[in-house]
Amino acid sequence: MVALDKPDAKAAVELADRLQGSGCWMKVGMELFYAAGPAIVRELKSKGFRIFLDLKMHDIPNTVRGGARSISRLGVDLFNVHAAGGTAMMEAALEGVRDALEAGDAERAPLVIAVTQLTSTSQQVLNAEIGIAGKLEDAVVHYAKLAQAAGLQGVVASPLEVPAIKSACGSGFLTVTPGIRPRGADVGDQIRITTPREAIDGGTDYLVIGRPITAASSPQDALDYILKEMTES
Numbered sequence: 001m002v003a004l005d006k007p008d009a010k011a012a013v014e015l016a017d018r019l020q021g022s023g024c025w026m027k028v029g030m031e032l033f034y035a036a037g038p039a040i041v042r043e044l045k046s047k048g049f050r051i052f053l054d055l056k057m058h059d060i061p062n063t064v065r066g067g068a069r070s071i072s073r074l075g076v077d078l079f080n081v082h083a084a085g086g087t088a089m090m091e092a093a094l095e096g097v098r099d100a101l102e103a104g105d106a107e108r109a110p111l112v113i114a115v116t117q118l119t120s121t122s123q124q125v126l127n128a129e130i131g132i133a134g135k136l137e138d139a140v141v142h143y144a145k146l147a148q149a150a151g152l153q154g155v156v157a158s159p160l161e162v163p164a165i166k167s168a169c170g171s172g173f174l175t176v177t178p179g180i181r182p183r184g185a186d187v188g189d190q191i192r193i194t195t196p197r198e199a200i201d202g203g204t205d206y207l208v209i210g211r212p213i214t215a216a217s218s219p220q221d222a223l224d225y226i227l228k229e230m231t232e233s
């Protein structure tokens with residue numbers, strides 16, 4: 001999944017066009033969606049891309065239900081909420097999807113997954129700033145189990161936590177993992193990272209990669225390099 005973190009529709013579509021035929025999903029996050037709105041989702045869908053709408057909803061259940069209803073009408077393939085919003089909020093997201101289907105406003109149900117702990121969060125920040133005690137991996141697994149019990153199909157986590165999530169929730173529970181950095185790439189604000197190859201070896205289902213592709217002088221070459229690294233034995 002390529003994180004299309006671009007400031008406007010023009011820049012996003014130019015980049016997506018260069019990655020046509022790669023088989024990649026496009027991840028539309030806050031920067032692009034707040035600038036370009038639902039139209040960018042429709043445009044990318046019309047070009048054949050599968051879409052992860054990464055808006056990380058975190059609000060009261062009624063608001064999330066309405067948000068999920070609207071997102072489902074857009075025809076995205078996957079969207080997310082924060083597991084920290086709790087069970088009632090996650091269940092409300094699924095109710096919103098059902099509302100849209102029952103009203104005939106959506107053809108298919110998008111997958112709904114939950115953010116566990118952001119990949120920019122360190123063990124130290126989790127304990128000392130956020131105020132959650134214990135091991136970060138345990139907090140991630142706790143959120144994953146909560147999301148699964150609420151009926152969600154998977155979670156966003158670091159690839160480092162995938163083996164623990166799969167062991168707690170089963171291999172069919174989806175893991176979508178940002179925090180991917182090819183060897184030698186600029187780490188930026190990411191803390192819990194692996195290489196693409198390590199993420200695959202750890203059993204992740206979907207890799208989310210932004211700047212290592214989108215900030216490269218040739219995004220196509222950067223993607224090819226990553227795909228090669230992923231498939232080499």
Ligand SMILES: O=c1ccn([C@@H]2O[C@H](COP(=O)(O)O)[C@@H](O)[C@H]2O)c(=O)[nH]1
Pocket residue numbers: 003005029115117118119120156157178179180188190208209210211212
């Ligand atoms: O825990 C999370 C949740 C979401 N993200 C998003 O993934 C991409 C990563 O981009 P890079 O440029 O490869 O760092 C970005 O859109 C984040 O909003 C995340 O990184 N961590």
